Amino acid sequence: MDKDSIDRIVDKYHGEASYLIQILLEIQSENNWLPKEALKRVSDKLDVPLTRVQHIATFYKAFSVVPKGRHKVHICVGTACHVRGASRILDTVEEATGIKPGETDLELKYSLETVNCLGCCALGPVMEIDGKVHGKMAPGKTSDVLKNYE
Amino acid sequence: MSDILLQIDGKEVSATEGMTLLSAARTAGISIPTLCHHEKLEPFGGCRLCIVEVEAGGWTKLVVSCVYPVEENLIVRTRSEKVDRIRKSILELLLAHAPDAFELQDLAKEYGADKNRFEKDASFCIHCGLCVRYCAEVKKKNAIGFIDRGIRKEISFIPEIAARECNDCKECFPLCPTSYLQAVFVLTEGLAFSSPSSGSATEE
Numbered sequence: 025m026d027k028d029s030i031d032r033i034v035d036k037y038h039g040e041a042s043y044l045i046q047i048l049l050e051i052q053s054e055n056n057w058l059p060k061e062a063l064k065r066v067s068d069k070l071d072v073p074l075t076r077v078q079h080i081a082t083f084y085k086a087f088s089v090v091p092k093g094r095h096k097v098h099i100c101v102g103t104a105c106h107v108r109g110a111s112r113i114l115d116t117v118e119e120a121t122g123i124k125p126g127e128t129d130l131e132l133k134y135s136l137e138t139v140n141c142l143g144c145c146a147l148g149p150v151m152e153i154d155g156k157v158h159g160k161m162a163p164g165k166t167s168d169v170l171k172n173y174e
Numbered sequence: 175m176s177d178i179l180l181q182i183d184g185k186e187v188s189a190t191e192g193m194t195l196l197s198a199a200r201t202a203g204i205s206i207p208t209l210c211h212h213e214k215l216e217p218f219g220g221c222r223l224c225i226v227e228v229e230a231g232g233w234t235k236l237v238v239s240c241v242y243p244v245e246e247n248l249i250v251r252t253r254s255e256k257v258d259r260i261r262k263s264i265l266e267l268l269l270a271h272a273p274d275a276f277e278l279q280d281l282a283k284e285y286g287a288d289k290n291r292f293e294k295d296a297s298f299c300i301h302c303g304l305c306v307r308y309c310a311e312v313k314k315k316n317a318i319g320f321i322d323r324g325i326r327k328e329i330s331f332i333p334e335i336a337a338r339e340c341n342d343c344k345e346c347f348p349l350c351p352t353s354y355l356q357a358v359f360v361l362t363e364g365l366a367f368s369s370p371s372s373g374s375a376t377e378e
Contacts, residue, residue: 073310074332075319082321 025055030062034069041070044080048087056092056132063089093128093135095173097121098152101138104145109163113149114138116163120170133174180248195239195250196224206239206252207261207281209268209351210302215311217241220303221268223281225260227251236260258285266291268300272352275300298353299329305346315339318346318360331364 033050037043044066051062058081067074081087099117101110118124121134128135142150147159151166158169177188182199189198194217199206209221219241226239229249236256251257265287269278273289273296282289301320306329309318317335320327331340340361347358 073316073319074335075306075310075316078330078332079320083323 025051025059025062027065029054030065031069034066039069041072044070044072044077045084048077048081052087056094057088057090060089091128091132093132095134095154096152097134097136097170098139098142099125099136100140100142100148100150100152102141102145102148104141105148105150108148110149112163113151113161113166116166117151117170120167134170178244178246180244180246180250182250183252189244191244193244195226195228195237195242195244195248198244199226199239199250199252204252207284208240209277209300210304211240212304212308212349215304215307218303218307220301222264223261225257225264227254227257261285262287270294271296271300272298275352277351297328300352301327302351304349304351305329308346308349313339313343313345315343329360331361333364336361336364 030051033047033054036050037047047066047070048058051066052058055062063077063081064074066072067077070077078089081089097117099110099114101114105113114125117136121129121136123129123134123136125136125138139152142152142157144150144157144159147157149161151158151161151169153169153173161169178191178193179186179188180198181187182195182202182204185202185204187198187202187204189201196206196208196211196217206224206226208224210218211221211224217240219238222238224239225236226242227234227250228237228242229251230245230247239250239252261281262285265278265282265285266289269275269282269287269289270292272278273294275298278300279289281287303320305318306320310316315335316332317339318329318331321330322328
């Protein structure tokens with residue numbers, strides 16, 4: 025992510041330190057993660073110590089200080105999905121993508137994450153990709169769904 | 175500004191408005207144990223060890239004396255059975271993180287805390303924030319800060335700032351209640367294992 029796009033986001037909030045989280049969220053959504061250079065730039069522009077920016081960027085789960093893939097794959101392993109076989113869904117997704125929960129593949133295509141409930145237990149087991157819910161998953165169906173995301 | 179009169183451990187104490195219970199007690203020569211308190215720094219209320227029992231209007235409640243402002247006619251007990259029991263538990267929890275810290279061991283002896291009560295997870299850091307706050311408030315360098323949260327929270331130096339500032343300062347090292355070496359280790363780690371250009375210094 026280049027300096028100009030960071031500056032543009034910071035300037036949109038008139039460089040006000042109280043908008044730090046909003047600014048970080050916007051960088052996160054444009055870039056998928058928060059590189060150290062970006063944190064440094066935000067810290068300089070807002071005149072907020074880098075330690076504080078770093079603390080906030082590592083505190084919230086919405087932020088990532090390591091690269092994330094283009095598609096966020098969330099597998100629900102909450103109680104309802106678990107009893108309906110979420111672990112087998114997870115196994116097949118791990119196999120198809122070659123990554124474990126919390127990891128991102130080398131091509132930055134997928135980031136895999138387990139979540140504890142997506143609130144649609146009737147659809148379980150549930151897999152969510154980029155916010156879109158894929159319900160009533162079966163181990164055989166996961167790779168077909170993943171195929172649609174490049 | 176009129177003086178505020180209160181009673182600490184049965185002793186009449188006068189304090190001025192805005193003072194904390196801890197400073198009022200210390201002025202009166204009553205000692206309350208603390209780990210995260212430092213005179214030059216803003217109250218933090220992090221270690222909870224300075225907890226005391228406060229009685230006002232017939233009710234008692236437990237408050238953290240380093241952040242609780244004095245009030246007229248308060249009755250404060252710094253060593254009740256309840257307070258001692260809580261301090262003992264706090265110490266036992268802290269000792270799981272820093273079993274060999276001298277300051278903790280001395281307090282543990284006083285309160286009868288058993289350092290083997292909880293499974294040990296020696297991280298050496300008890301999150302008192304002294305180094306972090308001292309660097310920010312007194313030195314105004316912000317070379318060290320907290321990262322992450324909850325059980326994964328740790329202190330971490332910013333390599334670029336630390337490389338520039340820390341060699342001549344090191345004033346945060348002796349502040350650490352658990353181990354002088356803790357900050358030294360984290361500083362060395364910060365300087366040695368991340369190159370300023372890699373962008374991965376904040377990585378877990």
